[in-house]
Amino acid sequence: MSSHQHCDLSWINRAVQIIESDYQRSADTHLIKLDNHAFDGVDIYLKDESTHPTGSLKHRLARSLFLYALCNGWIGENTPVIESSSGSTAVSEAYFARLLGLPFIAVMPKSTAKSKIQQIEFYGGKAHLVDRSDQIYAESHRLAKELNGHYMDQFTYAERATDWRGNNNIANSIFDQMKLECHPIPSWIVMSPGTGGTSATIGRFIRYQQYSTKLCVVDPEHSVFFDYYQSGDANITLNRGSHIEGIGRPRVEPSFIPGVVDDMIKVADAHSIVTMQWLHQHLGRRVGPSTGTNLYGVFMLAKQMVERGEKGSIVTLLCDSGERYLDTYYNPQWVSETIGDISESRNHLQQLLS
Template structure:
């Protein structure tokens, strides 16, 4: 193992981090809510355009410090897109080959971005095949399988050290309700929800963590039943979140509440948000925000005040051929008029009734 190369590699990643500004915290203009503020942590502004930039950086540092990655290592990851984009970026930074194992249904723009950073895409027919195929490739190529679904919850320092939770609470300090009533997060690996939940407890905060799960994902049912053996044969339509199996990085014990959000509601919400902020976001942001709006509506009806924080996971520009394509929506999601009407009524009343 070449310790000099590892030192240089870590220094490159740390220098890249120092060149990157923190992401913005956007306050939504929602006058229909009285004494309740909703914020979006905009993770789309990272160099690779998504929340997964933080995870990829942590996974590389974890792998380097554990001695799993050296100057000749091929990096392999199982990913539906965004993590692979970010890991391809860091692989190029270190001069390492990168292969993403992903379903054939992954958005074309994400594939193009992986290839832009010098990565290669290895396709499988179904999302539940990515794990075994990644392990096979790593063994065949004597490479390192990053395995975001196992290591996401342990690669990030959840006690502080400028993780996403630390950043959120620092940015909230000057707001009318600086300690959020709720932080809302959707699970993909489960790493971000684990980091936020652990941080809240370690800092002895009153904030509660609500995790929102899309359709065709097992996390919600696992939270309710405790059955780790749950699996699904069909993958979800909301890229980047939800899984067909209970991932090792999903820590149910840090979650205060969970909701299951219909895919049609996620699509309706990103259309609604686009009218509010003038920007397209990915559908996982719609899942997050729909959950936040439901919580805000309950607070409003109970006469409570406070704040809720959730995330913009990535930009909608990656999904022009899917979530912003009427034909794709018609074929894969169906009609979302019911949720569109719900959101229109929320805009008038501050109440979201399912």
């Protein structure tokens, strides 16, 4: 975090106005109903967050983080902004930093998709690469101190920066868009954790509005959230990052709030990839790998609902477009080298959907 700086109030007012007017120009994102023949009586919806100006769900988070930092007086007219990110948040923050004319540096693991680094640079930001994903935090702190900048720290502030009571947040938007559907109050909303901020917002909103909807969080391999949820041990760490870019963490992040989560499912990487590929065929356009993780969780819950004879709806998020991952998750050679053989998972998915 930056040292206390007395920011010029007129500049802050102007900065907030710039971000708010950008929001005013933006439309809401679509809620797509999936054609679903496998799970009779269960309607499945995808909230398509890939249509934001910066192409992902993280556009909402970046906007909230900038407003939070501005209103706390942490960012002034020339403050360099530093963020630790595995990609999408940094792309979105670079966009808002450019709107405000601020220098932006993203501290990211070397494994981050090249196209994300190019997008950060497109918006005038710089990528600062480290060897491993668990090194991004300390390096971000160090850079912020050295440059007298502000470390945005999405992993701490994601759950605080968004107003979960309403006020145009993603949960509010989902329930508004579901109003005319056959099952307007979803049985489940499914989300994967990166910071944990979106699941915190959705879970709190559900409780605040007194809905009967349950929140299921799906965690990829090589991530600590599922184990933390089971054990309550916040000190669990891993010495490597998740293979599913943008979700899963090697340590328990402060923004992950287990008390708002009703269930968690651990999803194998191969299941995430084949579900992503299935959705690509099904929608006629590419989606990112975390959407595969989300949708696999939806299929598991839908199967359980059908087995219990329940009818209802399940909503999940299409987090970003697959165009960012052409050289990784859509490259069969990369998949076989990084994830391994996915043919068994493909058979498993076919059985699940038959």
